[in-house]
Amino acid sequence: MTVVGEVGLRLDGVSVDRWLSARISELSASIVIELSERVSGHASMPPAELHGNTAGLVRSCVRLFVDTLRTGGPPSRRQLREIRESASLRADEGVPLEVLVSAYHVGADVCAQSVVTAAEPEDLPAALQVACLLLRFLGQVMPEVLAGYLESRLATVAEEHGERRAVLSALLAGQRPEDAAARAAVQLPARYAVISLEVGPHPDELGANAGDRAVAARRKLRRMRTEVEGNASGTVLDMLSADGGLLLVPLDEEETTGGTLGETAADMLAPHEWERLLALTDRLGCATRAEVMAGAVPARPDAVASAARLAAEIRHVARASSRPAGIYQLGDVAFDYQMSRPGPARDHFAALLRPLATRPYLLETLRVFLSCGLDRRRTADRLHVHPNTIDYRLRRASALTGLDPARGCDLPMIYAAFAAGELEPVGPCPPG
Structure with a gap:
């Protein structure tokens, strides 16, 4: 593999790391312009922010890459820690993660293009090696960017969730929620x-x-x-x-x-x-x-x-x-x-279906029959049995309870008995 130091790639008579170092301001300005045009989140930034904090961060990243070209080694622990802390600050500022990640890749793209454009034909192998080093550089710094950003966002989300939960707790306890709402920046409707x-x-x-x-x-x-x-x-x-x-x-x-x-x-x-x-x-x-x-x-x-x-x-x-x-x-x-409210009326209605407690398939058939609008065929389809089976079960239920869903005066009583809620089906319907 071609190594930049061995090939001695020179642009305008100097080594590539010095060539890039002398153009950090120029490259940073180009990267900022590309960001404003290619990354939606940067396009909406105020000019002072874009050409202030953002430009400063871009310059720092370009300097860090130049250092890796000069030393031939990865960023130091201190440098990686600074990248992580910088990403954490961007999260605190509300910069979207996709915008931050795109910024690093746009910066690498601009640096690679500048080197390839300035290189002579005989310098192409070394210029390609610079591009490879840029990819390696991204592989080294992006985990720190993501870790720093996500650590900050998770901490913020946990804090916001705790503050909002405090508002909810105050509301459920019947307490005045105004103080908790103010801490959580929640506007009570x-x-x-x-x-x-x-x-x-x-x-x-x-x-x-x-x-x-x-x-x-x-x-x-x-x-x-x-x-x-x-x-x-x-x-x-x-x-x-x-x-x-x-x-x-x-x-x-x-x-x-x-x-x-x-x-x-x-x-x-x-x-x-x-x-x-x-x-x-x-x-x-x-x-x-x-x-x-x-x-x-x-x-x-x-x-x-x-x-x-x-x-x-x-x-x-x-x-x-x-x-x-x-x-x-x-x-x-x-x-x-x-x-369903407690009282003698509920107890009375619930007792009407108690004879079916030991025959849950009859109770379930009656319940489904009501939910199907007293349609025996729909009930049979729902329970996967023959309509004649439905007729048989309804007759058995009527004989045990004295309530017939075909009688208009009994139907409200049956609805009320189910609404009382004391009897629930406890098993599947047997076949037939």
């Missing part, structure tokens, strides 16, 4: 959509390997946060795990429905707000490739604690009443919600 989430498993979480399941769960959680934060105005507060959790999504407008929390009107969102939450739930389902069940309640910041409890209850009732995946508010499950 007039209202939040308080969302209780339940997220089913991603297909990869159903595998046998525990390590793969853990990776799939982490990826699902990351996609959830990305989807929520990327499609919400204002700062979203969350307490999420791979299985779901709590979201506080800012609502743009003042409450228009009137009333106070606990009254039906105040527990409903405006149509345009509801459309946004429906779309968010759909996107979460697509992003996670999992079933998403959610309850949502609008609330002022001082009512978040009670709204979170109500949202969780709405979600639970929607799940218990066999509703399909999606997001629900109180008006969607008001009957079931009320029937």
Whole structure:
């Protein structure tokens, strides 16, 4: 392999490292121009920043490469540490990582082009060696750039997450959140959509390997946060795990429905707000490739604690009443919600289906029959049995409970019994 020192590449009568050293300012200016034209993040920088801090960093990197040409060795530990610290500062300043990485490659490109352009034909082997050394130089410094940048960003994200979690904790505890919000630079909205989430498993979480399941769960959680934060105005507060959790999504407008929390009107969102939450739930389902069940309640910041409890209850009732995946508010499950409240009425209705407790396949058939709109063929398709089997099971259930879904006066009683929520299917339907 040709070595620059052995070939003695000379440009304008001097060695290449001296030639580059004498042109550091010129090269740095060219690199800055290329950055402003080729890298989108630099194009939007204020001129003072571009020709100040950025130009200074470029000059330092060119000097460091010249040192490696002169010594023939890699950058020293001190120099690599300085590169790492510089990248950490760029992260603190909010410079995007892709912009920082592109800057190093653009700088290497400009230096290589300048050497190749100035070289004579007989100097081509050594000029190519300079280009190879530039690639090696990038391989030595880029790990430090990435490590310094990511260390700073991870520390910042952890700090921001902790500060935002403090705001959420204050809201859930019914405390004044203003101080915590100020520390986290969070602007409290007039209202939040308080969302209780339940997220089913991603297909990869159903595998046998525990390590793969853990990776799939982490990826699902990351996609959830990305989807929520990327499609919400204002700062979203969350307490999420791979299985779901709590979201506080800012609502743009003042409450228009009137009333106070606990009254039906105040527990409903405006149509345009509801459309946004429906779309968010759909996107979460697509992003996670999992079933998403959610309850949502609008609330002022001082009512978040009670709204979170109500949202969780709405979600639970929607799940218990066999509703399909999606997001629900109180008006969607008001009957079931009320029937699930403790008291003698709930106990009475729950007792109506107790004779089916030891025959879960009859209970499940009755439940699916109701969810299929009393259509025996759809019920048979859902349960993978013959329609005659459905007829038989419904007759058996009617004989045991005294309730016949074909009788109009019995149907509300059966719905109420299921809404009471004390009996759940405990096993699969047997064949036939």
